[in-house]
Amino acid sequence: MLKTVGYDTVDSLVDTAVPNDIRQESALSLGKALSEVEVLAELRRLAAKNKTAVQMIGQGYYDTVTPPVIRRNILEAPAWYTAYTPYQPEISQGRLEALLNFQTMVEDLTGLPIANASLLDEATAVAEAVLLMRRANKNKAAAAGKTVVDADVLPQTIAIVQGRAEALGFEVEVADLSQGLPDGDINGIVLQQPGVSGRVWDQTAVIAAAKERGALVTVAADLLALTLITPPGEQGADIAVGTAQRFGVPLFFGGPHAAYMAVHKGLERQLPGRIVGVSKDNAGVPAYRLALQTREQHIRREKATSNICTAQALLAITASMYAVYHGPDGLKAIAETVHANARSLAATLQAAGRELVSESFFDTITVKVPGKAGQVISAAEARGINLRRIDADTVGVSVDETTTPEVLSAVAVAFGAGPVVPDASALELPAAVVRSSDYLQHPVFNTHRSETQLLRYIRKLSDRDLALDRTMIPLGSCTMKLNATAEMEAISWPEFASIHPFAPESQTAGWRELIEGLEADLSTITGYDQVSIQPNAGSQGELAGLLAIRGYHHSRGDEQRNVCLIPASAHGTNAASAVLAGMKVVVVATTPDGLIDHDDLQAKIDANKDVLSCIMITYPSTHGVYDGDVREVCDAVHAAGGQVYVDGANLNALVGLAQPGKFGGDVSHLNLHKTFCIPHGGGGPGVGPVAAKAHLAPFMPGDATKSAHEEGHGVAISASRYGSAGVLPISWAYVKLMGGEGLTEATKSALLAANYVAARLNEYFPVLYTGEGGLVAHECILDLRELTARTGVTAEDVAKRLIDFGFHAPTLAFPVAGTLMVEPTESEDLGEIDRFIEAMITIRAEIEQVANGDFTVEDSPLRNAPHTAAAVVATDWKREYPREQAVFPVKSLKQDKYFPPVGRIDGAAGDRNLVCACPPIEEFEN
Numbered sequence: 001m002l003k004t005v006g007y008d009t010v011d012s013l014v015d016t017a018v019p020n021d022i023r024q025e026s027a028l029s030l031g032k033a034l035s036e037v038e039v040l041a042e043l044r045r046l047a048a049k050n051k052t053a054v055q056m057i058g059q060g061y062y063d064t065v066t067p068p069v070i071r072r073n074i075l076e077a078p079a080w081y082t083a084y085t086p087y088q089p090e091i092s093q094g095r096l097e098a099l100l101n102f103q104t105m106v107e108d109l110t111g112l113p114i115a116n117a118s119l120l121d122e123a124t125a126v127a128e129a130v131l132l133m134r135r136a137n138k139n140k141a142a143a144a145g146k147t148v149v150d151a152d153v154l155p156q157t158i159a160i161v162q163g164r165a166e167a168l169g170f171e172v173e174v175a176d177l178s179q180g181l182p183d184g185d186i187n188g189i190v191l192q193q194p195g196v197s198g199r200v201w202d203q204t205a206v207i208a209a210a211k212e213r214g215a216l217v218t219v220a221a222d223l224l225a226l227t228l229i230t231p232p233g234e235q236g237a238d239i240a241v242g243t244a245q246r247f248g249v250p251l252f253f254g255g256p257h258a259a260y261m262a263v264h265k266g267l268e269r270q271l272p273g274r275i276v277g278v279s280k281d282n283a284g285v286p287a288y289r290l291a292l293q294t295r296e297q298h299i300r301r302e303k304a305t306s307n308i309c310t311a312q313a314l315l316a317i318t319a320s321m322y323a324v325y326h327g328p329d330g331l332k333a334i335a336e337t338v339h340a341n342a343r344s345l346a347a348t349l350q351a352a353g354r355e356l357v358s359e360s361f362f363d364t365i366t367v368k369v370p371g372k373a374g375q376v377i378s379a380a381e382a383r384g385i386n387l388r389r390i391d392a393d394t395v396g397v398s399v400d401e402t403t404t405p406e407v408l409s410a411v412a413v414a415f416g417a418g419p420v421v422p423d424a425s426a427l428e429l430p431a432a433v434v435r436s437s438d439y440l441q442h443p444v445f446n447t448h449r450s451e452t453q454l455l456r457y458i459r460k461l462s463d464r465d466l467a468l469d470r471t472m473i474p475l476g477s478c479t480m481k482l483n484a485t486a487e488m489e490a491i492s493w494p495e496f497a498s499i500h501p502f503a504p505e506s507q508t509a510g511w512r513e514l515i516e517g518l519e520a521d522l523s524t525i526t527g528y529d530q531v532s533i534q535p536n537a538g539s540q541g542e543l544a545g546l547l548a549i550r551g552y553h554h555s556r557g558d559e560q561r562n563v564c565l566i567p568a569s570a571h572g573t574n575a576a577s578a579v580l581a582g583m584k585v586v587v588v589a590t591t592p593d594g595l596i597d598h599d600d601l602q603a604k605i606d607a608n609k610d611v612l613s614c615i616m617i618t619y620p621s622t623h624g625v626y627d628g629d630v631r632e633v634c635d636a637v638h639a640a641g642g643q644v645y646v647d648g649a650n651l652n653a654l655v656g657l658a659q660p661g662k663f664g665g666d667v668s669h670l671n672l673h674k675t676f677c678i679p680h681g682g683g684g685p686g687v688g689p690v691a692a693k694a695h696l697a698p699f700m701p702g703d704a705t706k707s708a709h710e711e712g713h714g715v716a717i718s719a720s721r722y723g724s725a726g727v728l729p730i731s732w733a734y735v736k737l738m739g740g741e742g743l744t745e746a747t748k749s750a751l752l753a754a755n756y757v758a759a760r761l762n763e764y765f766p767v768l769y770t771g772e773g774g775l776v777a778h779e780c781i782l783d784l785r786e787l788t789a790r791t792g793v794t795a796e797d798v799a800k801r802l803i804d805f806g807f808h809a810p811t812l813a814f815p816v817a818g819t820l821m822v823e824p825t826e827s828e829d830l831g832e833i834d835r836f837i838e839a840m841i842t843i844r845a846e847i848e849q850v851a852n853g854d855f856t857v858e859d860s861p862l863r864n865a866p867h868t869a870a871a872v873v874a875t876d877w878k879r880e881y882p883r884e885q886a887v888f889p890v891k892s893l894k895q896d897k898y899f900p901p902v903g904r905i906d907g908a909a910g911d912r913n914l915v916c917a918c919p920p921i922e923e924f925e926n
Helices: 010-017 036-048 068-075 093-110 122-136 155-168 204-212 297-303 313-351 373-382 405-414 451-463 485-492 509-526 538-555 572-580 598-607 630-639 694-699 725-761 785-791 795-804 830-851 869-873 883-887 907-912 921-925
Strands: 146-150 172-175 186-193 216-221 239-243 259-263 275-280 286-291 364-368 388-391 394-398 530-532 563-567 584-588 612-618 643-648 667-670 690-692 780-783 819-822
Touching: 010 725, 036 485, 036 509, 036 725, 068 313, 068 451, 093 259, 093 275, 093 286, 093 313, 093 451, 122 146, 122 155, 122 186, 122 216, 122 239, 122 259, 146 155, 155 172, 155 186, 155 538, 155 572, 186 204, 204 216, 275 907, 313 364, 313 405, 313 451, 373 388, 373 394, 373 405, 485 725, 509 530, 509 667, 509 690, 509 725, 530 694, 538 572, 538 612, 538 643, 538 667, 538 690, 538 694, 563 572, 563 598, 572 584, 572 612, 584 598, 598 630, 612 630, 630 643, 690 694, 725 780, 725 819, 725 830, 785 830, 795 819, 795 830, 869 883
Parallel strands: 146 172, 146 186, 186 216, 216 239, 563 584, 563 612, 612 643, 643 667
Antiparallel strands: 239 259, 275 286, 364 394, 388 394, 530 690, 667 690, 780 819
16 A cells, blocks of 8 residues: 555655644553453443432433344444445435334324434424524514523423524523413424423413414424324424434433424425435335435535534434334333323322322423422432432422332332322323324334334345445545444443433442543543533534634623634535524635635635634545645634634544644534544434633533533533433543554554555546645545546446445535545455445446447446346346446456445435325335
8 A cells, every 4th residue: 555655654654644833742642552351341340330220300311111122233233323324325225214214203293294304302403493483484573583482391401492592692581381472572482292390281272372473383292292192283383393212212321312303394494404205216116315405504504404414313213113113002002101100109199298280291290399309319319219309399200111110119108108009090181182193004113013023124124225334435524434343332231321311420420430531532632621522413513612612702802703714615514503603604715726715814814803703624624635734724813813613523634643722723523423433323323522722611511401600611512411422432442442552543544545545546536635745634535527527427426336336435526516535444454445446447447438439428337327136137128238237347246246225316306206204105015
């Protein structure tokens, strides 16, 4: 590889590629690398410091049973957790079907016709709904009005909404909506069903009253409760949001959990996140795809509907399979058992003289115990049970599917009552809120009743996909690399997975030690003074960093500093995040060689000197090059009073070599799902920690369950203090397995691999941008524009043809249209890299066949790719190229061939005919 690139050693290549003035002065000091056995032993030690308990705290988080067939074959299965976001739908039909099942489940249970394929967590999903209402409200009087949030909404949700509102400058009022609407213009209202107190009530009247005043209506609803309670859509709501956590997804100390959003017709183009729809392939076969992608932030930038990038696809798939396995009858049976247990407990406490805040509830009761809350909480904890302390006089108890009669009696005893006697007649739901409509009638939710059936269904879907367990995924910017099995093992251990995010600190010592250690290691790696792992996606880390900058300027009396400079080549989330942080985006031009245009930069700085908040730069650049002028850019912005945000999406090209916190950055987000090995899971989970210098520390993410003043920190970004904590053992283990030396070697290996690919392919597909010595960083952009102009063969044609070779395509058309961005990573061996290079060279020869007139581009294997097994065995093969070229373009494929389940999908037809629910099964049988 070195000979091909033209260097004698990896170090000499690195010394040329990476500018000397940003190189870190000393090696990473992270201790020696541990073996897998040692890392697992250390994780066992940390796990043992956590104390498992019966979790009855509620507040939006419930214990649940993950069926072992789902846990082992999805949550712990590399075929599912190593998959990428399904932007190449032909090789993503399995996960797309699972996500469509999720959407259908949400639509049926909420009574609304259109749902997305998951968001991040419930609190941020509600915030997204509030912003959607503010965008979509066409009533002139109401459009600029306040947002009213019911007082019975989850407190962490209220905190997240208030934080978003403060940055964007709109009013939020918290009120008891059961007593009617407050005065004034109202843009939208947010209700919770059931409320955090557990109360269930008929919200039809207040919803109707809100609509009469021109407001839109969002209901945050519990999916399990909706099997028994009238759904939001039937009560007149415009939007339903919530979490699918209790559908088989472990507590995970707060996440990752798939949030959901459903809307009425007419709002689908405003809906944040991804939507799975149905189109057809080039043979007319129904096929799934992501629909309406033009809404997404990577295309619309500051005009995007949301900055959501990573969602929680793996957890949405887990929850969807839980519904597939249990079906409507099974889910209803679980809900009825939960409700009956809560009623029996409530009746027992009432009989003992305890007063309930509400006698209408699903699974949560709030009990008045004047002056004795601490005593009750302690008595329950002594019995191994966690309850919710609301205040000194009030305690909350939440029942879930794991609650046993013995636990119920122990809770009653903690209140000075009991034991619990089952009472089928006690405290029934009012008739006005009881659901009468059907749900989950599609065959997929009524077929896979046995473990054998579900196991085969899961396997059938995974066989339709290409994930990292089968092939290299050479995605530039998205860094698909090894998720080592040893790193993955601990996430489903009960001592990590079964901990409630609001459990007492005495029960979470192991979790906090792991998190504090990871934050400290990330600080060392990045050169920053403080790290918060709370943001549960890279986009949320961006928002957190920008809000920290905003808070810093405001603390100095510089409220007018609201302009964010963003290079034209930046990630799409940058602009969308800046808008969410209340900033005005000003685009800085880039030069033909991909660098920031310094004349334009200085002009934009001068024009905005008094209002300049910050610049967002990606380093290495989005063009895959180490810009030698990064310090000049940072110095120019600092001189004007601005801050420097260094997007950490490409940090895997810096680890051990350079530290953004030392070469000019004030704040960065990192992507643990890229650089630090958390798997992508088909589009999530992700973790986007934010790292900052000391002067920004007071404005780092706060705790949504506490006030910012009390915490001495900034705006909360996620519902739980530690965000998607459940996957942090993966990155913790990665850092410990590698040590400082190993992390540095990984970076160097990634640079060598990228430059090897660039050197091998440059004569076939010119490398668009290079830096010092003609080198790239960790990725390279292959330019197909001249070939397209000459032959008509597009970058998309190449992407689809790669499927016939058993590869996922590189990143298509980003950051430059008509190109492919390739990132081989340090995880791929030379054999796999050479296999990819062989495929690309073979494809280049096919392009020349078009140029030479052997066949037209329309009749070429490129335009007709990918080729299904059905297509090549058809008796009426009439194409201008032989079948063997179609499916065995290189000899090695004859021993190991992946056939896509569908051919080239018609994207435009999918957008014109948006279908957001499972299609009738006969469409596929026909």
